[in-house]
Amino acid sequence: MNAGGRDNLSGEGARALALYGARLRWRALLVAGLGALAFAGLLVDMMTGPAGLTATQIWTALTLGDAERAVQVIVWQVRLPVALMAVCVGAALSLAGAEMQTILDNPLASPFTLGVSAAASFGAALAIILGLGLSFAPAGVAVSVNAFLFAFGSVLLLQALARRAGGGQEVLVLCGIALVFTFNALLALVQFLGTADALQQFVFWSMGSLGRADLRAVAAMSAALAVTLPFSLAASWRMTALRLGSERAASFGVNVGRLRFLSLLRASLLASTAVAFVGVIGFVGLVGPHIARMLIGEDHRFFLPASALTGAVVMSFASIASKMAAPGVVLPVGLVTSLIGLPVFLALILRRRNP
Amino acid sequence: MNPEAAAFTITGVSIGYPGRPVIDQLSLSPLPPASVTTLVGPNAAGKSTLLRGVAGLLPARGVVRLGDLTLSGATRGAWTRRVGFMPQTLPAGARLLALESVVAALAASQPDEGLSLSQSAMRARAMATLERLGVGGLALEPLDALSGGQRQLIALAQAIVRRPVALLLDEPTSALDLRHQEQVMRVARDLATTGMMVIVVLHDLAMAARWGSHMVVLSQGRLAAEGPPDQVLTSALLARVYGVDARVERCSAGRLQIMVDGVIDHGSSRSGAPPPSLPLP
Numbered sequence: 001m002n003a004g005g006r007d008n009l010s011g012e013g014a015r016a017l018a019l020y021g022a023r024l025r026w027r028a029l030l031v032a033g034l035g036a037l038a039f040a041g042l043l044v045d046m047m048t049g050p051a052g053l054t055a056t057q058i059w060t061a062l063t064l065g066d067a068e069r070a071v072q073v074i075v076w077q078v079r080l081p082v083a084l085m086a087v088c089v090g091a092a093l094s095l096a097g098a099e100m101q102t103i104l105d106n107p108l109a110s111p112f113t114l115g116v117s118a119a120a121s122f123g124a125a126l127a128i129i130l131g132l133g134l135s136f137a138p139a140g141v142a143v144s145v146n147a148f149l150f151a152f153g154s155v156l157l158l159q160a161l162a163r164r165a166g167g168g169q170e171v172l173v174l175c176g177i178a179l180v181f182t183f184n185a186l187l188a189l190v191q192f193l194g195t196a197d198a199l200q201q202f203v204f205w206s207m208g209s210l211g212r213a214d215l216r217a218v219a220a221m222s223a224a225l226a227v228t229l230p231f232s233l234a235a236s237w238r239m240t241a242l243r244l245g246s247e248r249a250a251s252f253g254v255n256v257g258r259l260r261f262l263s264l265l266r267a268s269l270l271a272s273t274a275v276a277f278v279g280v281i282g283f284v285g286l287v288g289p290h291i292a293r294m295l296i297g298e299d300h301r302f303f304l305p306a307s308a309l310t311g312a313v314v315m316s317f318a319s320i321a322s323k324m325a326a327p328g329v330v331l332p333v334g335l336v337t338s339l340i341g342l343p344v345f346l347a348l349i350l351r352r353r354n355p
Numbered sequence: 356m357n358p359e360a361a362a363f364t365i366t367g368v369s370i371g372y373p374g375r376p377v378i379d380q381l382s383l384s385p386l387p388p389a390s391v392t393t394l395v396g397p398n399a400a401g402k403s404t405l406l407r408g409v410a411g412l413l414p415a416r417g418v419v420r421l422g423d424l425t426l427s428g429a430t431r432g433a434w435t436r437r438v439g440f441m442p443q444t445l446p447a448g449a450r451l452l453a454l455e456s457v458v459a460a461l462a463a464s465q466p467d468e469g470l471s472l473s474q475s476a477m478r479a480r481a482m483a484t485l486e487r488l489g490v491g492g493l494a495l496e497p498l499d500a501l502s503g504g505q506r507q508l509i510a511l512a513q514a515i516v517r518r519p520v521a522l523l524l525d526e527p528t529s530a531l532d533l534r535h536q537e538q539v540m541r542v543a544r545d546l547a548t549t550g551m552m553v554i555v556v557l558h559d560l561a562m563a564a565r566w567g568s569h570m571v572v573l574s575q576g577r578l579a580a581e582g583p584p585d586q587v588l589t590s591a592l593l594a595r596v597y598g599v600d601a602r603v604e605r606c607s608a609g610r611l612q613i614m615v616d617g618v619i620d621h622g623s624s625r626s627g628a629p630p631p632s633l634p635l636p
Binding site (some may be wrong): 010105244247249298 | 461
């Protein structure tokens with residue numbers, strides 16, 4: 001075989017390569033389009049709300065111009081953090097879902113399938129209902145800190161369990177299900193012990209809401225994204241190879257165990273941070289990757305960023321919908337994503353069945 | 356690197372899963388380069404386990420040597436670059452084009468194995484590999500739209516795009532119809548004639564005799580016989596290894612055929628033997 005030299009292609013082969021190149025450019029364009037859509041969602045999200053501000057008022061406030069004090073406060077402390085948080089949380093959950101679906105070879109995997117949200121809820125319940133938390137955590141963020149620690153800890157526990165059991169992806173999924181049930185039982189126990197007042201607070205937390213977001217939360221969430229995304233992208237070829245089967249990927253020289261471990265670590269960091277700040281927001285981590293996969297395929301160089309951006313778009317528009325659904329009321333965004341997400345998800349499954 | 360010099364030797368090799376050794380202290384005479392070696396034996400003889408161990412996918416003790424490289428001494432990247440492996444079937448459901456699945460095989464372990472190619476060079480090599488296997492026209496087809504035989508050829512392209520010295524195929528024809536079996540085995544033999552060492556696990560003994568110049572018979576994790584197929588395949592071996600009463604004859608085209616006349620009842624609980632036949636209703 002032509003060991004070192006050039007690869008001689010037929011005319012047809014060269015044409016196929018050119019077509020493939022065009023397809024890659026089209027995908028890059030799609031990713032850019034999703035980015036533009038997410039940005040548009042961000043802008044519309046900022047303009048939407050009960051206060052009825054005009055675009056000019058918002059622009060003046062944003063550019064630190066001469067806006068009324070009330071407008072300044074609404075834009076900087078409510079609209080901007082909520083809109084930015086929607087984009088960041090959507091991107092984080094969807095990217096985490098995309099990575100998990102690939103490494104677990106399971107289209108139903110999402111950050112919440114493996115007990116991340118159950119653990120976070122349990123941690124939050126400890127803080128809200130029983131007042132248990134880290135003593136050095138400031139009162140305002142104790143719930144978030146607890147939720148994060150339990151969510152992240154649950155994934156580390158999951159990895160340790162799966163490793164002990166000599167873990168492939170089936171073992172991971174089974175251990176994850178076991179964790180879901182365990183944390184749900186513990187959660188029920190805490191709820192059983194709680195007062196009615198504390199229970200109500202907890203229920204509101206668990207619905208998932210962007211309303212709690214402030215600029216510090218946005219900074220933490222975008223930091224989590226900034227830390228993980230480069231590593232995700234660096235692993236994109238290995239993850240694409242993993243789609244061809246874990247043995248095959250190993251035969252290409254991929255250290256599959258390490259790839260799974262690091263990818264799960266990234267996904268859990270993203271999901272735990274998101275849950276800690278906004279509570280449980282379902283379906284974005286499931287639906288985002290599915291839409292991205294249909295649009296772009298599974299070349300992970302495009303699929304991972306497309307998943308993140310699709311999640312950002314979905315979440316942004318869910319945030320807009322949560323403000324427009326009932327006049328004067330902002331619904332918990334977790335309800336909106338679930339209510340929109342469920343039919344979308346069913347449609348995806350039914351479409352797959354009848355090609 | 357001269358592929359002619361790279362003989363494959365397997366000496367005192369044990370392979371298995373934790374607490375369950377499947378291959379026990381196996382030694383083979385050096386496998387001939389530039390030829391097709393077939394690996395046969397009854398179910399649970401350890402054929403696939405041997406292949407995985409040699410490919411570096413299962414922990415193996417003993418010495419596996421390819422040219423100047425040993426399995427235990429080489430990095431994962433260096434070994435898998437020399438030894439290509441093709442599992443039985445390509446999983447369904449991946450939304451990838453045939454061409455990009457082959458590029459992924461090449462790019463997955465870049466650049467930590469000293470094989471650094473630009474993106475466009477990788478694409479060109481993947482395309483050239485598809486053309487070499489006669490499936491260039493499928494380059495832009497989604498994997499899931501391909502037939503079983505086409506998928507197997509794309510999988511073969513993934514395994515050889517890294518230009519291994521040795522290629523290990525695990526039952527490459529098991530899911531294929533006659534025509535595609537023929538096509539895949541012909542490609543395997545063509546690869547061998549261009550210098551690659553091809554080791555194939557097969558169930559069909561007649562097919563193994565036809566396509567391989569060297570045959571290794573495993574039984575219960577040990578070597579039962581090795582050598583040219585027409586010397587290895589005898590009634591005595593088939594009785595001993597497979598527990599069947601069988602004749603080995605040449606057909607009108609001169610190829611070896613196996614005619615099974617019945618099952619030998621050893622009166623013992625032989626692991627490979629089928630259960631007693633049920634009474635007719």
